[in-house]
Amino acid sequence: MKVAFLGPRGTFCEEAARRYFSKLGTVFIASSDIPEIFRKVERDEADRGVVPIENSTEGSVNLTLDLLHECPLKVSGEVELRVRHNLIVRPGMKMGDVTVVMSHPQALAQCRRFLVENLPDAKRMEVASTAKAVEMLRRTRGAAAIGTALAAEVNKMDILVKGIEDNPNNFTRFFVIGRSPAPPSGEDKTSIAFTVPNVPGSLYHALGEFAVRDINLTKIESRPTKQRPWEYIFYIDFEGHTSEPRCVEALEGLRKKAAFLEVLGSYPKARS
């Protein structure tokens, strides 16, 4: 089994991929960006891809939403990972030696309180990713990086302090994508994309198909269609699998009201 993830080595995305595909012998392939992950799976260079879809405080990853809609791949799984940041240094370095802290701007912001209290005088240096920051430790004197435990391991660096993030309730959700859908597991979710005609009540009537069948929506998101200004495509996640009768009925009902409807995939709910 070959699994493509968003690189470089040691990203949250690699952590998510390794959590989901824990079987020995799985090969993990670092990809340089999200479109490359989709391409690798489409061209059979990888069996599955793992892509970030949403963060609980930052919101959706728009690029992933757009690609899911544009390509024929199916969502076959989801992974939820708590965003855990670590202060990482070259082996032997101590807190007192740190003069600069490197990381992705978002990670620096998410550890602001820790940095103000523990490293008030260290410079902040923004780099392209947390994994990149850990990679750069080797050639940057006096530097610490904020990154994943996996990045520390991969780069043979030391974790000086674990869990330095300010908010313990920050999660990132990843989708597993593949060429075929997942069979029902008994506790599933389904993701769809659709558009409705631009008349009063059209979204209301579309959602009615789920409400009358007591189907719980876990997410609703809108994105511009890119064809015409101010037209939206809706992305909805609901509880259930496309093989369940009430879900089949809801989707049939929706298909009659929607200008366009696409099932992105059914997949087992992530264990928190």
Added chain:
Amino acid sequence: MKVAFLGPRGTFCEEAARRYFSKLGTVFIASSDIPEIFRKVERDEADRGVVPIENSTEGSVNLTLDLLHECPLKVSGEVELRVRHNLIVRPGMKMGDVTVVMSHPQALAQCRRFLVENLPDAKRMEVASTAKAVEMLRRTRGAAAIGTALAAEVNKMDILVKGIEDNPNNFTRFFVIGRSPAPPSGEDKTSIAFTVPNVPGSLYHALGEFAVRDINLTKIESRPTKQRPWEYIFYIDFEGHTSEPRCVEALEGLRKKAAFLEVLGSYPKARS
């Protein structure tokens, strides 16, 4: 009248501000980021602020949505601007002299076709904003910048080619914010934010308040609440003013069903 906009001088946001506040004697104040615009209006250092809220192909500006919800200011107007890019150079430079093209990564991407056809060998250089790119022309040899006509004017540079964007249907929408709401104009829109209890059908029943009164929704967007993971706050724009009876009724109905409801403002519809 003092109007704060997202700087530096020559941004799309300044173009939008000057379009909306065209009266002579208006003072325009460049702000370094979106939170600063909100702060300036809150502290009475500016009478109005102009902030980007949404792009027709890229989607919402999440930071603006979050700030609208967190601060007591009201939306009192909207402006729509077509995204028009220009190839800008130092006076006297010709196409054949250009060895590097500087701009914001999004602007470079939005002019890809033009660049491939006309400047295939010029290097691309990413900078923080289109306005910054035009500013940098003075001290960068052989460079062209992609930016607004206003930026060319402000920096005394030449426009070599007008309208080099690949997509003529790309619009950005701006909100005008102030300390008090706008009176009805006869053709208005209203923006609200709300949350619903996490039970099946709750969003459906909330939208029903608008559907049964034939009130047209022009936008719906969801954002994480930041309080608890996977809880969403909905942002809706609808046609009508909070002083109209059917809008009052819809909002009263929604207030009973929503866990939280806030009217962000009513304002005259933008002329396209």
